[in-house]
Amino acid sequence: MTRDEYFEGLKALAREKRKYHAVRTDSFGLREIRQIYKAEGIRIDPWPLPPKIKAMYMCADGDYSVAVQRALPDEPKLFALAHELKHHYVDQEHIANGVVHCGDYNRNEVIEVGAEVFAAEFIFPEHEFAELVKASGVSTWRPEDVVRLKRGTPAKISYMFVQKRLERLGVVERGAFGAVRFKKLEEQMFGVPFWKARARRRPLGI
Ligand SMILES: [Zn+2]
Structure with a gap:
């Protein structure tokens, strides 16, 4: 085998x-x-x-x-x-x-x-993921597209998961987004999540 x-x-x-x-x-x-x-x-x-x-x-x-x-x-x-x-x-x-x-x-x-x-x-079966990629209509993938794709899926997956799958499907070069900090980029695009914003405002020691 x-x-x-x-x-x-x-x-x-x-x-x-x-x-x-x-x-x-x-x-x-x-x-x-x-x-x-x-x-x-x-x-x-x-x-x-x-x-x-x-x-x-x-x-x-x-x-x-x-x-x-x-x-x-x-x-x-x-x-x-x-x-x-x-x-x-x-x-x-x-x-x-x-x-x-x-x-x-x-x-x-x-x-x-x-x-x-x-x-x-x-x-997240590969064929379901491939359908999502197709439906996105993106042809040249930029980090922002990866963020939108991840936000658009209800599957509980990490950015690492999304990157590996895109590489596997051949729409993204291996390691192309290795230096991208996706969570930070997501915050820049969509704002800090509510729970995180609260945690940041809370004074230390309380
Ligand atoms: Zn193992």
């Missing part, structure tokens, strides 16, 4: 599991993925993890659990939990000692890249 076949197989599996769990892109968040974990019999453990580990998956004698870095913002946390689902579905027999550690340090290993591919498809 080639790498591409492996990845395509994982995307197909993600779509199949989405269907089974009735996942809808526009209403899929942490609460929904926790329900899937419950249905699959996987515990989410609140164990503290070393900084370089984003999440880990453990299985032993029919006992399944995942620990995820608690400090992660919602979108990357959702992504990490979907990533761990791939290890649950596919990798139980391949992992040593029943544990997989997931972080940036090993993100280039095939088992890890596969989990990223699975998670992306699970949260």
Whole structure:
């Protein structure tokens, strides 16, 4: 099996599991993925993890659990939990000692890249994303277009997710927006979000 076949197989599996769990892109968040974990019999453990580990998956004698870095913002946390689902579905027999550690340090290993591919498809299938890109009518992508696209999608995804997908679809060169600070740009375009503005006004120490 080639790498591409492996990845395509994982995307197909993600779509199949989405269907089974009735996942809808526009209403899929942490609460929904926790329900899937419950249905699959996987515990989410609140164990503290070393900084370089984003999440880990453990299985032993029919006992399944995942620990995820608690400090992660919602979108990357959702992504990490979907990533761990791939290890649950596919990798139980391949992992040593029943544990997989997931972080940036090993993100280039095939088992890890596969989990990223699975998670992306699970949260926001490629064909749905491609439709959105087409509907945007943009032909030459500028950072401002990326912000508009992300704001226009109800999927809970990060700017990193959007960038990677645009690169994958071939509408943006790899790394083209590497230096762009998208959240800052979004604030410049649309203003500071209400909750953030309040937090900034609050005097220190109160
Ligand atoms: Zn992993």
